[in-house]
Amino acid sequence: xxxxxxxxxxxxxxxxxxxxxxxxxxxxxxxxxxxxxxxxxxxxxxxxxxxxxxxxxxxxxxxxxxxxxxxxxxxxxxxxxxxxxxxxxxxxxxxxxxxxxxxxxxxxxxxxxxxxxxxxxxxxxxxxxxxxxxxxxxxxxxxxxxxxxxxxxxxxxxxxxxxxxxxxxxxxxxxxxxxxxxxxxxxxxxxxxxxxxxxxxxxxxxxxxxxxxxxxxxxxxxxxxxxxxxxxxxxxxxxxxxxxxxxxxxxxxxxxxxxxxxxxxxxxxxxxxxxxxxxxxxxxxxxxxxxxxxxxxxxxxxxxxxxxxxxxxxxxxxxxxxxxxxxxxxxxxxxxxxxxxxxxxxxxxxxxxxxxxxxxxxxxxxxxxxxxxxxxxxxxxxxxxxx
Amino acid sequence: xxxxxxxxxxxxxxxxxxxxxxxxxxxxxxxxxxxxxxxxxxxxxxxxxxxxxxxxxxxxxxxxxxxxxxxxxxxxxxxxxxxxxxxxxxxxxxxxxxxxxxxxxxxxxxxxxxxxxxxxxxxxxxxxxxxxxxxxxxxxxxxxxxxxxxxxxxxxxxxxxxxxxxxxxxxxxxxxxxxxxxxxxxxxxxxxxxxxxxxxxxxxxxxxxxxxxxxxxxxxxxxxxxxxxxxxxxxxxxxxxxxxxxxxxxxxxxxxxxxxxxxxxxxxxxxxxxxxxxxxxxxxxxxxxxxxxxxxxxxxxxxxxxxxxxxxxxxxxxxxxxxxxxxxxxxxxxxxxx
Numbered sequence: 089x090x091x092x093x094x095x096x097x098x099x100x101x102x103x104x105x106x107x108x109x110x111x112x113x114x115x116x117x118x119x120x121x122x123x124x125x126x127x128x129x130x131x132x133x134x135x136x137x138x139x140x141x142x143x144x145x146x147x148x149x150x151x152x153x154x155x156x157x158x159x160x161x162x163x164x165x166x167x168x169x170x171x172x173x174x175x176x177x178x179x180x181x182x183x184x185x186x187x188x189x190x191x192x193x194x195x196x197x198x199x200x201x202x203x204x205x206x207x208x209x210x211x212x213x214x215x216x217x218x219x220x221x222x223x224x225x226x227x228x229x230x231x232x233x234x235x236x237x238x239x240x241x242x243x244x245x246x247x248x249x250x251x252x253x254x255x256x257x258x259x260x261x262x263x264x265x266x267x268x269x270x271x272x273x274x275x276x277x278x279x280x281x282x283x284x285x286x287x288x289x290x291x292x293x294x295x296x297x298x299x300x301x302x303x304x305x306x307x308x309x310x311x312x313x314x315x316x317x318x319x320x321x322x323x324x325x326x327x328x329x330x331x332x333x334x335x336x337x338x339x340x341x342x343x344x345x346x347x348x349x350x351x352x353x354x355x356x357x358x359x360x361x362x363x364x365x366x367x368x369x370x371x372x373x374x375x376x377x378x379x380x381x382x383x384x385x386x387x388x389x390x391x392x393x394x395x396x397x398x399x400x401x402x403x404x405x406x407x408x409x410x411x412x413x414x415x416x417x418x419x420x421x422x423x424x425x426x427x428x429x430x431x432x433x434x435x436x437x438x439x440x441x442x443x444x445x446x447x448x449x450x451x452x453x454x455x456x457x458x459x460x461x462x463x464x465x466x467x468x469x470x471x472x473x474x475x
Numbered sequence: 476x477x478x479x480x481x482x483x484x485x486x487x488x489x490x491x492x493x494x495x496x497x498x499x500x501x502x503x504x505x506x507x508x509x510x511x512x513x514x515x516x517x518x519x520x521x522x523x524x525x526x527x528x529x530x531x532x533x534x535x536x537x538x539x540x541x542x543x544x545x546x547x548x549x550x551x552x553x554x555x556x557x558x559x560x561x562x563x564x565x566x567x568x569x570x571x572x573x574x575x576x577x578x579x580x581x582x583x584x585x586x587x588x589x590x591x592x593x594x595x596x597x598x599x600x601x602x603x604x605x606x607x608x609x610x611x612x613x614x615x616x617x618x619x620x621x622x623x624x625x626x627x628x629x630x631x632x633x634x635x636x637x638x639x640x641x642x643x644x645x646x647x648x649x650x651x652x653x654x655x656x657x658x659x660x661x662x663x664x665x666x667x668x669x670x671x672x673x674x675x676x677x678x679x680x681x682x683x684x685x686x687x688x689x690x691x692x693x694x695x696x697x698x699x700x701x702x703x704x705x706x707x708x709x710x711x712x713x714x715x716x717x718x719x720x721x722x723x724x725x726x727x728x729x730x731x732x733x734x735x736x737x738x739x740x741x742x743x744x745x746x747x748x749x750x751x752x753x754x755x756x757x758x759x760x761x762x763x764x765x766x767x768x769x770x771x772x773x774x775x776x777x778x779x780x781x782x783x784x785x786x787x788x789x790x791x792x793x794x795x796x797x798x799x800x801x802x803x804x805x806x807x808x809x810x811x812x813x
Contacts, residue, residue: 193550221585232553233585237577243543244578247550247558254506254532254556282574285543292538445588446622448646452682452729454622 111321111333112365115340118393120401128344135340137406143184143339144403145416147176147396150200152420153209154370156427157199157216161374165431166216170197174337174369177395178302179272180204181342182364185350186270187263189230191252193245193271196234201272205229210430219437238273239280242299245271246286249295249353258296259356266354269297270346276307278323279315287327287361296353298346299329299361302336304368309381324361336366337395367393439465482665488521488658490632491597493666494639495522495559499529502557505643508535508544509561509597518563519599519658541571548594549579557593559643565600565652566609572617579648580623594648595639600628601700601750602797603656605790612787613751618650619728619760626728627681628652628699632662634725641681649681652727654700684731686738690720693744693807696735696761698724701748701798708803717811727757735761736768743774744810748798752782775813778806 115123115132123129135143154172161169172179179200186192186204194201203209207229214223215234222233235241249269252258257267277283278301290297303320305312312320324331330352334345342364349360367390371378400413443458485493499505507522507529513536516523526534537544541562548558562568568575575596582590602611619626625647629635635653642649687702688709697705702723709719720738724730739745745765747758758779765777780798788796 220587221581222587222589225589226553226586227589233582235578237573240546240574240578243546243574244550244553247547247552248554249550250547251551251554251556254551255554281570282542282546285538285540285546288538288540289543289547445584445586447625448583448588448591451625451647452731 112335113341113345114335114338116338118398120398120405131344131347132340143180144399146180148416148420149423150176150203152424156424160431167218168216169374171370172197172199174367175302176200177339178336178342178364178366181339182300182346185343185346189267191230191269193232193241194234195273196236198272202231205231207231213431214434217434219434239277239283242271242283242286245269246290246295246297249297250293252296268350268353270300272300275303275312275315278320287329290359291327291329294358297359298349298353301363302366303363304366306368308372321363329359329361331361333363336364337393339399481667482663484661484663485632486659486661487632487635488519490636490664491521491639494636498640498643505557506533507559508537510539510563512561541567542574545571545574552592552594559595562598564610565598565612565614576621580621591646592648593646595642595651597651599655600652601654601656602793615727616751616756625649627726630699630702630723633664636664656700682726682729684722684724684734687723688721690718692718692742693810694720694738694742695746696722696724697748704803705748707800712807732764739765739769740772743772745777746806748780748803750782750797752784753779754784756781775810778810780806
């Protein structure tokens, strides 16, 4: 087929894709050529070169953020960092297809999606610096807090979508009103019962939710083959959910398939399952050592499929001036510096935070323990004054 | 329902049904979800007739998936709804334990107050009905141990009617434990008294304990199904010349320690009775706190009566497991002997 990009025989060693490639949707080859695809090409026709440059800028800046955060972790400024390196196209492409009123339930490496929602990415650092369990108000950008228990939020997204249905914000035909919900999770999460239950609830309720699975090939050290014997997108049919498998390193294809799924959800057509075939180029988190479980050859194979390089080749061929790339490099460098400075300026949480917002209404146990702690702390102050 | 008027003598299951109905009439964001709660009205018929009157989008028959019920209820709450989930039996709550403890209980805290999770989880709990395994358990301590959750249990129809409405009005998630052995006990309920006080604290609030029988020699603290057992024990003790005060705690998280301490300062003796295993149970917490707070008022160690550190037994011997009248009286005699 025309979009047979991921060929298992190109590099000698079989790369870790773990799946057949026949159904992979692709609109941009690894050498930057546009591919025509009957269903999805029309959905990106309106994206002119400036728009493509915008997507490129998104990916470059998100990668700069991600590499800076990784460096900050190495310098002891963050306790942990989950990199999104390599997954920029899946996140930017799908994220840019969303409408402002759509709501996103992310896992914990959806920095690129957060960027497309208008989230100040520096806020993400609060959680990984150990100063907050979140860092932003979900209502500000319709972007929920990160979820660390794998797959839990697929149910939250489905329930939220059931709320959207009850609000009557589905199928009205009004593009300002109709809403969809997106749950982002990885290949490992598809093994979790909650993700299956979410698909059951979504299907039987026709909930306006899109399950966006970034199959980055590895759930820490477990390859996708340890999660599934069939390509993940095929799970959809068992639940009665339309499913599509897309080249997750192709920003245009990710945009197109997500747009199509969102339109179906908003118009009352129910859920969609998207498997974006991509690759986590970094470690699972900075605590991980991928050299213990995957080969250099595999990483090299995927490096040739870098989502940013691919779009750059296309833009250069289409006539984007070299000055664009130079200016963007400078912007990215300045952005990196901002992130570094900000990270070090995040204030330390006050101990009283322990007792704040445990409950929405007063709870006598929390009040009693808070009072005890305040008195205990005040005791040190008095001691100090007496010395 | 208000047409029936005034005070009715109804069983607890009906009282909860009327409380749910009242809450759904008051706030159209309240919706019920669970397995078999629609046409069937729930396996205990607590939701009987509600789907007929409120429709299938407000009384939702869910797929058979407990984690799915709680997880989607979280999403609905985030979208502005007030879901009331039914878990069919106590022993089936564990597939949802992760959603309850890692998500529902913590999202308010994690978001620093930006999110509220007004979700109620109704669970028919406790034993004494001759059921098969997983149908008679008392998991309250596991949930009371989880910060962010509230745990309550009514002991009589009037409280059940009020407390379910208070739980639904609560901005926090509430585990609402319905003592299934008491579902059919009838008592008078004022089902037309204006809107019930929906306060959480204060007199009659969701988290206040109540002296249900005054006494001077011994205090028995109980909740849910064990309150009736404690009342029966107090009656027998009276015939033996002992004045027993009975407290209905009503709330297990938080616990109204002030009411317990007031009582113990008067009686000097405390017995805590619950069906859950004694080890690491609510009684352990109460005994420890009351020992701290009332050390100089206590005439005897605080004794606990409850389940053993064993799985809930087969139905034919459950009477030997449960804190029945004799075992409560045995403890009362023991603290009086000091």
